Amino acid sequence: MRALLPNSFSKISGIFIILLFMAYLAYASLIFGVIDTSWQNAVEAYTNYNGTNEHIIIKEVRVPRVLNAIAVGFSLGIAGTLLQSLTRNPVADSELFGLNAGAALFVVIAITFFGISSLTLFTWIAFAGSAIAGIIVYILGSFGREGLSPVKLTLAGAAITAFAASMRHGMLVINEKALDEVLFWLSGSVGGRNVDYLISVLPYMLLAWIAAFLLARPIQTLLMGEDVAKGLGQRTMLVKIITGVVIVLLSGSAVAVAGPIGFVGLITPHLARYLVGNDTRWIMLYSGLLGSILLLAADLGARFIAMPAEVPIGVMTALIGIPFFIYVARKGLSKG
Amino acid sequence: MNALETRQLTLSYGEKNIIESLDLTIPRGKITVFIGSNGCGKSTLLRSLARLLKPKEGAILLDGSSIAKCSTKEVAKRLSILPQGPTAPEGLTVFQLVKQGRYPYQNWLQQWSEEDEKMVNKALEATQLSELAHRPVDSLSGGQRQRAWIAMTLAQGTETILLDEPTTYLDMSHQIEILDLLDELNQTEQRTIIMVLHDLNLACRYAHHIIAVHDQTVYAEGPPEEVMTEELVRTVFDMDCQITLDPLYDTPMCIPYSKNRLANIPRKKAEVI
Numbered sequence: 001m002r003a004l005l006p007n008s009f010s011k012i013s014g015i016f017i018i019l020l021f022m023a024y025l026a027y028a029s030l031i032f033g034v035i036d037t038s039w040q041n042a043v044e045a046y047t048n049y050n051g052t053n054e055h056i057i058i059k060e061v062r063v064p065r066v067l068n069a070i071a072v073g074f075s076l077g078i079a080g081t082l083l084q085s086l087t088r089n090p091v092a093d094s095e096l097f098g099l100n101a102g103a104a105l106f107v108v109i110a111i112t113f114f115g116i117s118s119l120t121l122f123t124w125i126a127f128a129g130s131a132i133a134g135i136i137v138y139i140l141g142s143f144g145r146e147g148l149s150p151v152k153l154t155l156a157g158a159a160i161t162a163f164a165a166s167m168r169h170g171m172l173v174i175n176e177k178a179l180d181e182v183l184f185w186l187s188g189s190v191g192g193r194n195v196d197y198l199i200s201v202l203p204y205m206l207l208a209w210i211a212a213f214l215l216a217r218p219i220q221t222l223l224m225g226e227d228v229a230k231g232l233g234q235r236t237m238l239v240k241i242i243t244g245v246v247i248v249l250l251s252g253s254a255v256a257v258a259g260p261i262g263f264v265g266l267i268t269p270h271l272a273r274y275l276v277g278n279d280t281r282w283i284m285l286y287s288g289l290l291g292s293i294l295l296l297a298a299d300l301g302a303r304f305i306a307m308p309a310e311v312p313i314g315v316m317t318a319l320i321g322i323p324f325f326i327y328v329a330r331k332g333l334s335k336g
Numbered sequence: 337m338n339a340l341e342t343r344q345l346t347l348s349y350g351e352k353n354i355i356e357s358l359d360l361t362i363p364r365g366k367i368t369v370f371i372g373s374n375g376c377g378k379s380t381l382l383r384s385l386a387r388l389l390k391p392k393e394g395a396i397l398l399d400g401s402s403i404a405k406c407s408t409k410e411v412a413k414r415l416s417i418l419p420q421g422p423t424a425p426e427g428l429t430v431f432q433l434v435k436q437g438r439y440p441y442q443n444w445l446q447q448w449s450e451e452d453e454k455m456v457n458k459a460l461e462a463t464q465l466s467e468l469a470h471r472p473v474d475s476l477s478g479g480q481r482q483r484a485w486i487a488m489t490l491a492q493g494t495e496t497i498l499l500d501e502p503t504t505y506l507d508m509s510h511q512i513e514i515l516d517l518l519d520e521l522n523q524t525e526q527r528t529i530i531m532v533l534h535d536l537n538l539a540c541r542y543a544h545h546i547i548a549v550h551d552q553t554v555y556a557e558g559p560p561e562e563v564m565t566e567e568l569v570r571t572v573f574d575m576d577c578q579i580t581l582d583p584l585y586d587t588p589m590c591i592p593y594s595k596n597r598l599a600n601i602p603r604k605k606a607e608v609i
Binding site for chain 1: 383386387388407408409410411412413416417418419422423424425427428429432433436437439440442444492
């Protein structure tokens with residue numbers, strides 16, 4: 001397979017085109033919705049705020065939505081690239097790794113047993129749930145003679161996902177009140193959340209973004225196989241552990257802001273590889289940006305499909321993701 | 337000085353010892369070949385020499401100092417290893433693969449230098465892959481693919497190269513092609529080549545030094561002419577054979593007996609018996 005954008009010039013140009021497209025989607029997301037407004041109104045909401053409905057909607061609803069979608073999409077896109085590289089599994093993403101399920105389980109426990117219902121607290125509880133699920137998957141995946149292996153990691157992820165999901169369902173069946181409270185959160189959304197949640201996890205996101213790009217070169221080498229990487233002088237265990245921590249930071253902060261959103265991290269690394277080929281640094285950057293675009297688009301779509309009601313964004317990404325998942329799995333099978 | 341030495345080396349998987357208290361020296365600038373039956377521990381030994389496997393006890397000395405005490409990147413500048421049956425990620429080009437050989441010379445600040453570029457091009461030329469540099473590795477033939485991996489170890493610019501069964505899964509002509517390449521590297525650049533081979537006759541033809549691994553230790557070592565005996569093959573491989581001379585190169589050649597074949601050729605049977 002030849003990359004669509006073979007040289008640095010075309011790759012950099014591609015970034016600009018993606019950014020332009022992202023700006024366009026962000027603009028559309030600010031302006032269109034149940035109440036359509038205008039660009040002038042959006043600017044005035046910040047320069048000349050007058051407390052009208054439109055200004056409130058822009059400041060409190062639309063802008064946070066756009067920022068959430070961009071940051072969460074970028075994080076999920078990068079996390080997906082890291083996960084697929086670390087596990088050498090083309091259909092890995094945070095959804096399939098227990099990270100989202102762990103977050104969801106913790107939020108449900110918080111509601112059911114501790115009566116917590118504040119979104120602010122959900123942020124941290126979700127983060128913790130994701131981190132703990134990640135650590136357990138990691139430990140389970142490292143048992144045995146040859147240490148951390150992609151297959152064991154994938155199996156451990158599947159097991160923890162199944163476990164967390166069934167525990168969660170069990171609790172929700174017993175506690176109907178919790179079900180109502182948590183249902184919207186569980187399907188994921190970049191809307192209905194104040195920008196404060198994003199700001200509170202942003203330091204972790206930023207740290208993880210930087211770390212991810214520093215990890216790109218070691219990961220490229222690790223992709224050649226554990227023995228080859230060791231032979232080339234890489235401390236592979238260290239690289240794998242740091243990668244794991246970065247994945248947990250990215251998925252944890254994403255799920256904390258927007259609830260469990262699947263499939264973004266699954267799709268975008270493949271699209272990125274199709275565009276830029278095999279260089280992990282470029283894949284990561286493209287995958288992140290495409291993640292932002294995908295979430296912005298899914299969020300826009302979520303508003304229009306059943307207007308004036310809103311389809312959860314997790315449903316939108318799943319609608320796009322499932323056919324893609326099957327496509328990737330089949331492609332992999334026919335190769336093997 | 338010897339290229340590599342082991343001191344009282346014990347290797348194990350869990351409780352089971354694979355190699356026990358082994359003292360071994362591997363000559364510099366020569367081709368050394370490990371032989372032995374499946375599962376005898378020769379690959380394990382090779383992997384431990386390249387620090388891919390931590391010894392349970394004992395030490396491995398590279399140029400006289402313990403590799404466990406050196407930084408792994410420093411070791412990678414002096415010793416390279418090509419593991420058994422490596423696989424490149426889908427779509428990776430030959431150039432991208434060979435480029436990885438420069439990993440030990442790079443860090444956060446020093447990304448890609450002229451020296452790196454030069455070494456990669458030299459490795460591609462030595463393995464006659466310059467023309468194919470931008471083809472994906474998975475589109476190449478088995479022999480070309482193995483040459484690409486060898487090019488990666490060459491780009492590493494190390495004096496010592498270890499290879500774990502570099503000719504496995506290749507047809508006979510590609511086996512010769514790979515071994516000729518390694519032989520040439522040894523002769524023209526005096527690189528120390530250490531490898532595991534399954535084909536005894538090719539081992540005898542190309543090796544200066546043969547090490548037969550059996551029963552958790554080295555059963556015999558030395559030049560092929562001295563090491564390769566019918567008795568060794570019987571003990572190490574549990575197989576009866578006749579040792580004769582390779583008609584082309586006068587190196588030892590091992591002709592195994594088959595259980596039922598002789599009965600069908602009465603003339604030969606009479607000769608042998």
